[in-house]
Amino acid sequence: MTTKTLLDMVNVTAGYGQTPVLFDVNMSVNQGEIVCLLGRNGVGKTTLLRSIIGLNPLTKGSISFDETDISKVPTFKRARKGIAYIPQGREIIPYLSVLDNLKMGFSASGKKGNRIPSEIFDFFPMLKEHLNRQGGLLSGGQQQQLAIARGVMCNPKIMLLDEPTEGIQPSIVQEIEETLKRINQEKGITIIVVEQKIEFARKLAQKFFIMEKGAIVQKGTTEQLTDDLLHRYLAV
Ligand SMILES: Nc1ncnc2c1ncn2[C@@H]1O[C@H](COP(=O)(O)OP(=O)(O)O)[C@@H](O)[C@H]1O
Numbered sequence: 382m383t384t385k386t387l388l389d390m391v392n393v394t395a396g397y398g399q400t401p402v403l404f405d406v407n408m409s410v411n412q413g414e415i416v417c418l419l420g421r422n423g424v425g426k427t428t429l430l431r432s433i434i435g436l437n438p439l440t441k442g443s444i445s446f447d448e449t450d451i452s453k454v455p456t457f458k459r460a461r462k463g464i465a466y467i468p469q470g471r472e473i474i475p476y477l478s479v480l481d482n483l484k485m486g487f488s489a490s491g492k493k494g495n496r497i498p499s500e501i502f503d504f505f506p507m508l509k510e511h512l513n514r515q516g517g518l519l520s521g522g523q524q525q526q527l528a529i530a531r532g533v534m535c536n537p538k539i540m541l542l543d544e545p546t547e548g549i550q551p552s553i554v555q556e557i558e559e560t561l562k563r564i565n566q567e568k569g570i571t572i573i574v575v576e577q578k579i580e581f582a583r584k585l586a587q588k589f590f591i592m593e594k595g596a597i598v599q600k601g602t603t604e605q606l607t608d609d610l611l612h613r614y615l616a617v
């Protein structure tokens with residue numbers, strides 16, 4: 382089996398306006414992997430995901446995705462190339478039905494379509510029962526599942542998830558973990574997940590990256606994610 386680099390960030394420097402947040406970030410992710418991105422509050426995890434989808438322009442460095450330099454490609458085109466971004470805080474449209482929220486996945490991917498593929502309900506059976514409900518009436522965990530499902534609707538090559546388990550009850554956290562594993566294995570979708578729940582990240586991911594002050598300072602396989610590292614870089 383050959384491993385292929387799907388995403389390669391080289392010396393990525395980016396921020397908000399004149400304020401740099403990421404400094405020479407180097408991060409490489411192979412096709413088919415699940416990696417977690419860890420680090421204390423404010424170190425730049427969200428900004429890193431935003432730079433991959435093109436919401437924070439680079440002031441230095443480059444990002445290549447699927448063997449193409451996407452450093453200057455606009456966000457909507459990155460989505461069409463196969464990058465799905467599921468931001469923190471389940472950004473679904475609360476007044477639209479679950480069905481209409483799902484259909485937004487079609488427009489993001491630039492593909493036409495009207496029928497929700499049955500695999501979506503296979504991954505998320507709950508959504509089928511609530512298709513005509515307003516998204517905003519779902520529980521927090523259900524809204525998160527809807528947001529992930531909408532990402533899968535785009536048939537992405539990679540999904541970027543920002544703290545998908547934040548504020549979600551444990552039984553649904555477990556469900557989300559199992560569903561993400563299935564999506565990875567059955568659809569071959571590569572996943573980068575920013576996570577605060579270490580046990581969730583450990584069980585889900587094969588590799589980890591730890592950030593501090595806008596840079597990647599540690600990386601390895603999740604077996605190498607020792608308590609010492611967690612204590613050094615994650616304990617408050
Ligand atoms: N919209 C913004 N404008 C200016 N600075 C921001 C903005 N969002 C985040 N920052 C700053 O960028 C740094 C990294 O934030 P962020 O990427 O959200 O970190 P994390 O996700 O690891 O908590 C923080 O210092 C934060 O204050």
Ligand SMILES: [Mg+2]
Nearest residue numbers: 426427428469
């Ligand atoms: Mg964040």
